Amino acid sequence: MLLKHIVKGLVITGCVLALGACSAPGHKAGQDEDGGYGANANGGGVQSSGVGQGSNFGDSAGGPQQSLAKRTYYFDYDKSQIREGDKAAISSNANYLMSHTHAKIILEGHTDPRGSREYNVALGERRANAVADFMKDKGVNPEQIRVVSYGAQRLAAPGRTEHDFQLDRRVVLVYTQK
Amino acid sequence: MIIRKYTTLLFILFAALFSHTAFAMLSMELTRGVSGAMPIIIMPFDTQGVPPTEDVTMIISNDLKNSGRFKLSNGSADDKVTGIIKEISPNRYQVSFQLVEGFKGKETKPNVLLNRKYTVSGNELRSLAHHISDAIYQQLTGVRGIFSTRLAYVVVQRSGDSTKYVLEVSDQDGYNPKPLLTSTDPIMSPAWSRDGKRVAYVSFENQHAAIYVEDVSTGARQLISEFKGINGAPAWSPDGRKLALVLSKSGTPNIYIMDLGTRQLTQLTHDYYINTEPSWSPNGNSLIFTSNRSGNPQIYKLNIATKAVSRVSYEGSYNARASYTPDGNHITMLNRDSGLYNIGILDLDTGVFRVLTNSSSDNESPSMAPNGSMVLFGTLSSGRSVLGMVATDGSVQIRLPGRNGEVQDPAWSPFLS
Numbered sequence: 001m002l003l004k005h006i007v008k009g010l011v012i013t014g015c016v017l018a019l020g021a022c023s024a025p026g027h028k029a030g031q032d033e034d035g036g037y038g039a040n041a042n043g044g045g046v047q048s049s050g051v052g053q054g055s056n057f058g059d060s061a062g063g064p065q066q067s068l069a070k071r072t073y074y075f076d077y078d079k080s081q082i083r084e085g086d087k088a089a090i091s092s093n094a095n096y097l098m099s100h101t102h103a104k105i106i107l108e109g110h111t112d113p114r115g116s117r118e119y120n121v122a123l124g125e126r127r128a129n130a131v132a133d134f135m136k137d138k139g140v141n142p143e144q145i146r147v148v149s150y151g152a153q154r155l156a157a158p159g160r161t162e163h164d165f166q167l168d169r170r171v172v173l174v175y176t177q178k
Numbered sequence: 179m180i181i182r183k184y185t186t187l188l189f190i191l192f193a194a195l196f197s198h199t200a201f202a203m204l205s206m207e208l209t210r211g212v213s214g215a216m217p218i219i220i221m222p223f224d225t226q227g228v229p230p231t232e233d234v235t236m237i238i239s240n241d242l243k244n245s246g247r248f249k250l251s252n253g254s255a256d257d258k259v260t261g262i263i264k265e266i267s268p269n270r271y272q273v274s275f276q277l278v279e280g281f282k283g284k285e286t287k288p289n290v291l292l293n294r295k296y297t298v299s300g301n302e303l304r305s306l307a308h309h310i311s312d313a314i315y316q317q318l319t320g321v322r323g324i325f326s327t328r329l330a331y332v333v334v335q336r337s338g339d340s341t342k343y344v345l346e347v348s349d350q351d352g353y354n355p356k357p358l359l360t361s362t363d364p365i366m367s368p369a370w371s372r373d374g375k376r377v378a379y380v381s382f383e384n385q386h387a388a389i390y391v392e393d394v395s396t397g398a399r400q401l402i403s404e405f406k407g408i409n410g411a412p413a414w415s416p417d418g419r420k421l422a423l424v425l426s427k428s429g430t431p432n433i434y435i436m437d438l439g440t441r442q443l444t445q446l447t448h449d450y451y452i453n454t455e456p457s458w459s460p461n462g463n464s465l466i467f468t469s470n471r472s473g474n475p476q477i478y479k480l481n482i483a484t485k486a487v488s489r490v491s492y493e494g495s496y497n498a499r500a501s502y503t504p505d506g507n508h509i510t511m512l513n514r515d516s517g518l519y520n521i522g523i524l525d526l527d528t529g530v531f532r533v534l535t536n537s538s539s540d541n542e543s544p545s546m547a548p549n550g551s552m553v554l555f556g557t558l559s560s561g562r563s564v565l566g567m568v569a570t571d572g573s574v575q576i577r578l579p580g581r582n583g584e585v586q587d588p589a590w591s592p593f594l595s
Contacts, residue, residue: 106385114519114540116498116512117366117587118411118424119468119475121387122431122452125408148386149408153343153364158336160561 067092071173073131074166077112080126082134090131093173094138101141104177107131109149110156112165117151124149131171146176214573216318217255218248223275227265232303234263234273234310240351241311241325244567245551246574247318256280257291257318261310269300277314291317304353324547325350328591329554330358330368330377331565335583344583345379347394350590352565352578358392359399366587369412374594378402378412378421389423403436411455415462422456422465433467433480446480447487456480457501466490466509468498477511491524493531499543503550503570510534510544510553510570521555523570534568535575541566545590556586 070089073082082090097103109124128147136142157164220242222235238259242248261275277292292313298306305326312323327350335342343365348355359365363382370377371391378391388404389412403409407426414421421436425443432447433456446465447453452475455468465480477491477500491497496514503509506526513522513533519540522533535541539558546553550570557566559577563584567576578585 115496115514115542116455116468116475117543118454119452119498121366121408121410122424122426122454125426125431126452146386147407148382150364150382151366153366153382154341160558 068096073171073173075127075169075171077165077169078123080123080130082130087134090134090173091138094135094140097135097140097144098138100178101144102177103175104144104146106146106148106174106176108154108172108174109147109151110154110168110170110172111152112168113152113155113158113160114165115152117153121149121151124151127169127171131173215247215249216257217251218242218318219251219253219255219258221258221260223261223263223273225263225265228268230263230265230271230300230303232300232307234261234303234307237304237307238311238314241308241323242314244351244574244576245315245323246569246571247315247551259314263303266297270297271300271303272297273303273306273310275310277317304349308349308351321551322549322593324549324551324590324593326594327548328374328594329565329588330370330591331588332365332368332586333581333583334563334586342583345377347377355581358394358397367411368587368589369414370589370591371414372416372418372592374591377589378414380410380412389421402438413456413458413465415458416460417462422458424454424456433465435482446482446485455499459502460504460506466500466502468500477509490526491531493522493524501544501546503546504548505550508550508570510546512542512544521553521568523553532572534570534572535566543587545588547590548592554588554590556588
């Protein structure tokens with residue numbers, strides 16, 4: 001009973017202080033001059049918007065399931081050439097897009113953390129564009145593809161080993177609409 | 179009754195915890211020291227009445243020591259600082275200080291160089307201490323001090339699968355950190371306006387890059403650019419009316435200038451290479467930027483009137499993120515040599531390039547102090563991202579230990595008053 005009250009008091013106290021902390025000097029959600037969105041409030045994580053892994057929506061794509069489910073493609077240091085081993089998977093997803101013309105994807109370009117941040121954004125975009133161009137060459141409607149480069153701002157493996165760096169240098173294909 | 183007592187207790191406990199977090203310091207740590215520094219004596223300030231919570235003597239001592247130009251001395255020094263802090267009413271203080279020279283040679287009569295008096299409230303004592311450091315520094319070196327400037331940087335907090343990005347502004351010594359923007363999506367490339375009142379930055383909220391300008395004191399912000407593709411690397415012109423930026427709406431990243439009054443864009447580079455990280459010359463006539471047109475990233479100079487481009491950097495296989503010293507005679511940049519990324523400085527007159535950081539870990543994002551005396555940058559300490567500072571003459575290197583999370587992508591403010 002006593003404990004319950006203490007917990008209640010604690011929650012209220014926490015809220016009051018948290019509100020105070022939020023509203024003090026920083027940016028508040030919904031106060032943008034241009035009526036834009038507040039990143040504080042509900043700027044959702046990018047990863048949450050994909051279709052589920054291993055779903056079987058690709059039945060009609062004609063490619064093997066595994067190939068369609070492979071949606072992360074890795075790159076060499078400072079390079080934006082697609083590896084031979086990834087071309088089958090990218091083709092399977094291209095086929096899916098061509099047979100599902102309302103489907104849409106985002107191609108996220110990423111780099112490892114070394115080097116200059118804005119240069120890495122440019123490098124990440126080159127990687128994502130390499131995948132986008134490959135798909136367009138296969139016949140995918142460009143309207144179905146959006147490219148965004150995060151550079152080194154969303155690392156796959158925040159460690160500093162060569163293995164971590166390899167996991168970071170990637171393009172991730174995300175379905176935003178099936 | 180008991181409950182109320184507990185609540186009060188908890189409130190105090192929480193307040194203590196929160197205020198600790200809010201004012202937790204990035205206390206500076208000298209990691210390379212000091213040759214050719216001027217010895218100076220700083221006497222503990224006399225306090226009359228209730229002593230304030232801020233240690234004014236220590237703040238001044240740390241400022242001068244961390245500048246690399248001064249060495250604190252107890253005995254033999256030519257210059258000496260004394261001061262008095264008098265409580266004149268509750269939380270109101272009169273602070274006076276003197277800077278006197280002529281203590282080394284006893285035959286000369288001491289000469290008063292500075293003698294000033296201020297009245298401030300308790301929460302202004304810290305910034306007053308920095309102001310006094312600025313006055314002493316300028317008197318003795320002839321160069322304006324940077325102790326009242328601020329830093330902007332990005333804190334990345336990872337916990338499990340979720341990552342939080344906070345754009346923060348703090349004092350130059352890491353104290354008084356305050357959030358400008360908190361997001362679950364990346365924030366990068368903060369850039370101060372020339373009056374220090376606004377910060378431009380890139381935010382990836384809603385899964386695309388956009389450039390915003392935020393008022394530092396009110397938190398109000400404006401969307402500046404959200405074209406298809408990259409919206410990056412904002413840089414304010416010296417007159418504060420234009421923003422250089424990078425857009426890839428043409429297909430590849432190119433440099434543009436936006437007139438902030440009319441929002442009109444002028445495209446400056448028109449090619450299929452990477453062109454990014456524009457930075458203005460002090461006279462506003464040219465930009466330096468990073469391009470891989472030679473195969474590797476190197477620094478180029480672009481004449482805004484003629485659009486002529488010439489290569490600036492030749493040392494090493496990777497040079498990026500360059501910016502000028504305020505006199506326009508040097509540029510600092512990120513440089514890779516034998517696999518490691520260091521901060522270097524290029525003398526534009528002689529062509530001599532010097533590496534300033536010779537750490538065994540990678541560094542990033544050099545940003546020049548407004549008096550050209552130091553470079554702020556991101557570095558690694560025990561595998562974590564923290565901020566570092568190095569003197570442009572290489573004499574001193576400082577680390578600002580991070581608090582919770584990775585601290586990266588820093589930008590040094592201009593002079594603020």
